[in-house]
Amino acid sequence: MEDTICAISTAKGVGAISIIRISGKDAFNIIKKIYKGKDLDKVLSNTINYGYIYDKDELIDEVLVSILKAPKTYTMEDIVEINSHGGINTTNRILELVLEHGARLAEPGEFTKRAFLNGRIDLTKAEAVNDLINAKSNLARRVALNNIKGDLYNKIKALRNDIGKLMANIEVNIDYPEYEDIEVITNEVLKPELDKVKEEINKILKNTKNAKLINNGINIALIGRPNTGKSSILNKFLDEEKAIVTEIPGTTRDIVEGSMTLDGFELNFIDTAGIRETSDVVEKIGVEKSKKAIDSADIVIVVLNNSEKLTKEDEELINLIPENKRIIFVNKSDLPNKLEIKDNYIIGNTVNYDGIDNLKKAIKEKLNLDNIMLNDMTYMSNIREIDLLKKALDSIESALNNLYSMPIDMIEIDITNAWNYLGEITGEVYQDELLDILFSNFCVGK
Numbered sequence: 001m002e003d004t005i006c007a008i009s010t011a012k013g014v015g016a017i018s019i020i021r022i023s024g025k026d027a028f029n030i031i032k033k034i035y036k037g038k039d040l041d042k043v044l045s046n047t048i049n050y051g052y053i054y055d056k057d058e059l060i061d062e063v064l065v066s067i068l069k070a071p072k073t074y075t076m077e078d079i080v081e082i083n084s085h086g087g088i089n090t091t092n093r094i095l096e097l098v099l100e101h102g103a104r105l106a107e108p109g110e111f112t113k114r115a116f117l118n119g120r121i122d123l124t125k126a127e128a129v130n131d132l133i134n135a136k137s138n139l140a141r142r143v144a145l146n147n148i149k150g151d152l153y154n155k156i157k158a159l160r161n162d163i164g165k166l167m168a169n170i171e172v173n174i175d176y177p178e179y180e181d182i183e184v185i186t187n188e189v190l191k192p193e194l195d196k197v198k199e200e201i202n203k204i205l206k207n208t209k210n211a212k213l214i215n216n217g218i219n220i221a222l223i224g225r226p227n228t229g230k231s232s233i234l235n236k237f238l239d240e241e242k243a244i245v246t247e248i249p250g251t252t253r254d255i256v257e258g259s260m261t262l263d264g265f266e267l268n269f270i271d272t273a274g275i276r277e278t279s280d281v282v283e284k285i286g287v288e289k290s291k292k293a294i295d296s297a298d299i300v301i302v303v304l305n306n307s308e309k310l311t312k313e314d315e316e317l318i319n320l321i322p323e324n325k326r327i328i329f330v331n332k333s334d335l336p337n338k339l340e341i342k343d344n345y346i347i348g349n350t351v352n353y354d355g356i357d358n359l360k361k362a363i364k365e366k367l368n369l370d371n372i373m374l375n376d377m378t379y380m381s382n383i384r385e386i387d388l389l390k391k392a393l394d395s396i397e398s399a400l401n402n403l404y405s406m407p408i409d410m411i412e413i414d415i416t417n418a419w420n421y422l423g424e425i426t427g428e429v430y431q432d433e434l435l436d437i438l439f440s441n442f443c444v445g446k
């Protein structure tokens, strides 16, 4: 934290502008040594200043320099941002100059780490910054932004406060044992409060599955016997001829992938080799891969052929897939019907968009996507945070289970554990190694 750090904060490559960011107590001294233009000692904070970067007498670039004075900055330290012309050469040259004048190259996420260590943001907000940068869809971006604003932090903080009050209550009762039936009173107060905390935590945890769909997208596998039209469906969804389509059964031999967005969600399609008994070595491997795709999918679309009777293989395939992720699609509805249509079958064809529209509707219904968007968009998606919240829940449940059978100071241990786990989520309680791991996933310059 004593060092002044610097990094290129924009993506490396050719672009109109690059930003070299410097943070720390020497930031202003360093820029004054390499910048010619305004008198930076006299400019106000949060100003952008036109000028030039020089390496001794050699002109390096024409720039705009942002001066951001502590403590109202991202890191709460003095920050300088040099807006230079883009391109690898100019940007690297300026970075080298800044390094020569005493800054050190920032580690990944180190600016955000400082924002955390200096108390400007908590860990849920820091992690949300990374989520925002990596957001793959509009919804993922919205969730990340809400968490940067502090929605998740506020929820966890409120829970932690409630638990803190319970701890205080217990302490008072332990410290003043002269009152009779103290434990009875304490339990009567504790039980409903602990139930409330438990319910709140469960609510957040229930929504984490939705968060995964928002952040990682929805994995959809197209499965079925050969020639039912799986690749045609993929192509129709993606609006491009991604997979080869022919009338020859066994055309697709390896997995073909492609993505599109539906109402802000990313749909990641996996078109698979038609499943059948085969002696062809290559096709056999493809069929094995198809079966694996079923496991990793959030949704499996079993594609049947409207113009053929249901076969034993079709039935086996349908039964292989858990109901909660199975959509049965009867393709080729333009051809004469030979298949017995059941209630839960979706029908369509790839000659026009009927099939695709029906499938989109089915996907939305299966995962209740409309409902996800109606929620307040405060989702916990980070595995570290989810894991800690589950631990907090375990502790609360343990306290509840033992409430009437154990002494109050034993119950207090469980409650304190829950309090600590929630503190680890926000970073009020942390270990240095944790921070190293957490911020190493960030980009350099953030």
Ligand SMILES: Nc1nc2c(ncn2[C@@H]2O[C@H](COP(=O)(O)OP(=O)(O)OP(=O)(O)O)[C@@H](O)[C@H]2O)c(=O)[nH]1
Residues within 6 Å of the ligand: 224, 225, 226, 227, 228, 229, 230, 231, 232, 233, 244, 245, 246, 247, 248, 249, 250, 251, 252, 253, 272, 273, 274, 275, 331, 332, 333, 334, 335, 348, 349, 350, 351
């Ligand atoms: N009439 C009609 N033909 C279709 C429809 N969808 C696909 N086909 C045709 O059915 C044949 C097989 O289509 P594919 O999309 O290659 O089928 P697939 O399930 O990927 O086949 P494999 O890769 O061999 O497993 C092609 O000749 C398509 O043009 C449809 O809705 N109606």
Ligand SMILES: [Mg+2]
Residues within 6 Å of the ligand: 230, 231, 232, 243, 244, 251, 252, 271, 272, 273, 274
């Ligand atoms: Mg195919």
